[in-house]
Structure formats: C-alpha cells, structure tokens
Amino acid sequence: MNTADLGLPVAVPSTALFTDQYELTMLQAALRSGTADRRSVFEVFTRRLPEGRRYGVVAGTGRVLDAVENFHFDETILGFLRERSLLDGPTLDWLADFRFRGDIWGYPEGEVYFPGSPIMRVEGTFAEAVLLETVILSILNHDSAVAAAASRMSVAAGARPLMEMGARRTHELAAVAASRAAYVGGFHTTSDLAAGFRYNIPTVGTSAHAFTLLHDSERDAFTAQVQTLGSGTTLLVDTFDVTEAVRTAVEVAGPDLGAVRIDSGDLLLIAHRVRQQLDELGATKTKIVVTSDLDEYAIASLAAAPVDAYGVGTQLVTGSGHPTCSMVYKLVARADSDAPDAPLRPVAKKSMGAKTSTGGRKWAARRPDEYGIAEAEVVGTGQVPPELTDHQLQVPLVSGGTVVAREPLDAARDRHFAARSRLPLSATQLSRGEPVLPTEFA
Secondary structure, eight states, X not given: OOGGGSOOOSSSSOOTTSSOHHHHHHHHHHHHHTOTTSEEEEEEEESSOSTTOSOEEOOOHHHHHHHHHTOOOOXXXXXXXXXXXXXXXXXHHHHHTOOOOSEXXXXXXXXXXOTTOOOEEEEEEHHHHHTTHHHHHHHHHHHHHXXXXXXXXXXXXXXXXXXXXXXXXXXXXXXXXXXXXXHHHTOOEESOHHHHHHHOOOBOOXXXXXXXXXXXXXXXXXXXHHHHHOTTSXXXXXXXXXXXXXXXXXXXXXXXXXXXXXXXXXXXXXXXXXXHXXXXXXXXXXXXXXXXXXXXXXXXXXXXXXXXXXXXXXXXXXXXGOOOOOEEEEEEEEESSXXXXXXXXXXXXXXXXXXXXXXXXXXXEEEEOTTSOEEEEEEEESSOOGGGGGGBOOXXXXXXXXXXXXXXXXXXXXXXXXXHHTSOGGGGOOSOOSOSSOEEEO
C-alpha cells in the first residue's frame, strides 16, 4: 500500500479551521458588498531568503493539495462558528456548500526558489481563494524551511546517509510533516513511525541509553539487542566508556556487527579512535553512526572523519535556525466585476519599508547558460519570451477544483536533487552569502 497516494487528512476530517478568523470576516463583508465573486489571483512568494541562505526549497505542495481537498465546513464546524456568533446566517449558508473550484499553479515540489519567485498561484473567486491563505502559508512556510535545512545538510553529508530523528523536538503533527520535508530535501530515513506509515518513508531505530541502563551490565544489554535484532544491528557505545563498549560490542556481535552509534563527546576525535579500534578487532565493515545535536556545519566538520551516517534532530525540524521562510499570500490581480469574462487588472500593496509587492498574474522561468547551469530566475507578466518557453517553472496543481498533480514523494525528492545540480556550484557553499541566482523582473 502506498499511503502517500491516499490523500489522507492531516488529523481531522476537515482542514477548514486551519485558518485565521479574518479570512471569514473578509468573506462575510465581501458577500455583503457584492465583491465576493470577483475573479481573483493570489500568489505565494517570499521577499527574501533567510539570512545567508543561497536558495530555498519548495516543500509541502503535496500536503497543500490534501488540505485543499479537505477544506470544507461540516455541521460541527458550522455549529462552532454559529455558537461563537462569528458569522451571519447567509455567510454560514455559503460556507455549508463550499468546495474550492478554482485553479492552482505552482513550482513543483522539490524545486528550488528565490526572492520574488511566484511559488504558488491560486485563481478563483475572491471568496474561495481568500479562505485558503492561512492553511497554504502554514504548510509551505514550515515544510520549505525544514526542506531547506535538510538540503544543506545533504550537501554537507555528501554520499553519507542522513537519518531524521527530530520527532521529540517538535509538535507531534509537525514532526510528521518535518519528516516528509526532510525526505524531500535529501534525508534517507526517519525514526518517526507515523511518517513512515503516512508517507512510506523508510524507518530506522534500535535502542537508547535507557536500554543499556535497564540491564545489569552493558554486555547484558548488547547481548539482548543482538539476540533480538541480529548482529547487523547498531549498538550505542557511549553510555559509559566508549573504548570498553566497542570491545564488548564486537565480542558480543562478532566482526559482522552492523554499526556502533556515538551520541556525545568530541565526535571527530572519538570517531577516529573507534574506527581504529574496530579495525584492530577485525570489525572492518562495522559502520560508525554519529548523532548529538548536529547541524549542517557540524556535519561538514566531520567530512574527513571515518563516519558512515548521521542522525539529526533538533536543528533539522527547526529549520537550522530559520523555522520559517516568511512566505506571504498576496492578491495580485482581480476583476472589476463578477462577470466570468471580466478582464483581470493588476493590484498591489504600496507600503513604506520593505513590504511592497508587484501586481499582475506572473509566470516564472529559470534561464540557463550555455552549459545548462541556471543563471537567473526570471519573473514576469504578460507573454513569456520565446527563449524562455521551455524553461517555465510553474505547473498545474489543481484544475477546476480537482487535484491534477499528486505524485509519489520520491518524485519530489528526485526533482530536488536535479534542480540543485543545475544551480551554480556556489549554491553548495555553507558560508553565508546572497541568493545564488538573481531574480529579474521582466
């Protein structure tokens, strides 16, 4: 069973209350003023990348599609709104029949983005499109932040596998979403069984320090684990004395011991000592796994160490210092009447400071150089220049209210690797810098 294709709700029958109250009060006022049915275009974008980041990663698109499908107002939800006297009768009646019937276009999941990139475009009546603002931003901001951190860690790790193990460091539902986003960004496995079930991500896990402390000796703990899970298991060797633990581990499991895990101390120094000891004991194929509050910088610092895999928790699920991408959802075009054929006209907020936006329904393309490497993110309105036609980034996601772009999670993961490989080499630098591509507005 591929549970990723089931379109399951996050945790409730409806996502309609994953919103802010002002979405509904705007709806009520628009219904009263007669503007609710005006055709409108909203776009999701970010004005800047998190400080020092070279590129962003689009993640959460598949979850947005699930959320849109499950955005409806059943009698229980309507009863809650009615009891709170939040809306009038006509608005509640309108919500009772609500289903999103518009169109959504966007960057496919796993693609990279830059400041001003129109990551997602929602088109429909004002009434139906405005309701989706909060849930879309909630998903994209969280998942894209985790995926960007995961991508940087993936770059730092090179060919070495990465294990996501941050469930205990965040909200239980956010943990599942973070596992999914980390997989898109380049992680290989997760410790979270809910993520494994929900998204078919490979799961891993063996034992913690508590298991060793439960037993009368470290040898007893290792023996119990090997007898249960086999000699290919991973034994945690830093509960007491690492050197003694490694010796005991090999004596118990034999030279075919799968791996040892180090979770504390000077990982660089200990990894070298453990590798030497394992080789001297004949366990030359036993791998070394390190954990202990790693981030991309710590992973990069271990590049020359005899480490075979990394486990990452806190820094991953919190976006490695940037837990949001500051994406916004702005009205960029609307019709002057509710006539289906009324032309769209650009609209934009004018603001003091940095909160300006650009009006108009936008397209986006990534212009390559003669070697196929991206050299600019081009964003414009109107006709797409012929030379950029084959390099457009947006794809249809929802058409007439029907999801048309659901795909296996591995497709998004593969897309991210491909997109990252077509960026300039400086994109992989972990040092702080400007976005690796300029955004040009055509």
